Amino acid sequence: MTRNRPVPSLPPADLAFVRGLVLHEDNSLIAFNKPSGLAVQAGSGIARSLDDLMAAFAKSNGKRPRLVHRLDQGTSGVIVAAKTQPVAAKLSEAFAGRDVQKTYLALVKGRLPDADEGVIDAPLAKVEESGKARMIVAKPDRKGAQAARTGWRVRARNGAFALMELAPETGRMHQIRVHLMSLGCPILGDALYGEGQATAPRLMLHAARLDLPHPEGKRLVLESPLPEDFRQLATSVGLQAGL
Template structure:
């Protein structure tokens, strides 16, 4: 069923704080969802839409407290009845909120379990992005993802509570002002106790079936290769069997740590995608991926001061630590050495 909607009169609307640096076309999509992109472009070309009295473009970034002038929209716009989004089941709300390690007015930090995808896909129906409404708490705005973890990687995942926080956190991840540290159990014992891997990576395959491989030593050797750098240190080893390692990705390429460890000859335990049968030790050791986002340091979106947090290990990784006799405290001591470099 449809109806005709008509609005009249010039509107002057102040940009909200959490809309700071939002593109103008996106602002319109949220405030006037029935105005098509073509209509918006026409209004902008004719100068009917103004930002603080000046002409603007669809990609103009608006600033908090600016005034957007919206002309009379005497447009026939078809409004279709929409099925309201289904509410989250109480079990999903509890599940999500039980992951929370930290919450403030600007961000939420989760300890994501292994096996839970961050975003959906063709065969992924249950994922963090689809359950973010469970983390609204006292706000009406839906929280926003600012980075990702692989489905089978556990540990720290930061969620922005506002648009402003999302913009700042996303920029920090992109500009490498964030320090991330991972714990991993790998097959065998690394030849070097610590060092740096500088190995460009390239993505092959189609969407949903991608695989990352090491490119030529020089990133220019492959037109799609991207620089990838990882620092590593071995905490403890069980001779000829497995090692506990701290990994710090300097770059943030897809599957970077997994490919770098496999290329070094020490595949992460449980990583059958890149290690084949070598990834599985057998016995009581789980076949799941043994990679955990342990610690993060990042400027807080509210004041720029360094915020850091640690995620405890659990499940199959904790069981494997016990089986191998690895000491968690020793891992944190090595992590501190990384931070002091």
């Protein structure tokens, strides 16, 4: 839980908005269906973040849920917050220890692989360009390089377009986006690693499913429905068979 922070009074519109994002809630955690465009954390130029909106679920003592992993601002889909510090520690350990199975869907365009599935095993390193951080594929011995693996499967293809299912085994910054660029087929709408708005109005990457160990035992599977704009674009480029 986030401690010793004053809890702001959220406007009714914000309260309704964040409560409308809830996919699942129990005594340990809350899962949200994050829309594309909503930042996870506050920062320069960000007017509203999901972390700020956690105030809607604050207890009377001011403690509020803590997000235990991240999604890029442009990525839509399922994201989880812990209700207590012990739960946050357990879930953070599960994500760090690769005990969480993550499934993403992406619309891509480019030089598609001949195979229908495979694994991208390519280390990544962070670089600064024009004051912005981005990731690059790096040699394993490069300073700062981190191992990164992403399983992939083509669910549908049509010419240069494809609907791909991704299963990242590691959780590096921008991992799926960089790995798909390195494969030759960047995500539609990716302004950093692809052609940006020339291909889509926003990043077409969706966190569709999380399979994680629940702190109270057993496993919990969380699923987020495809956003309508994602579904419509997939249909418009002939990929509806993979939806």
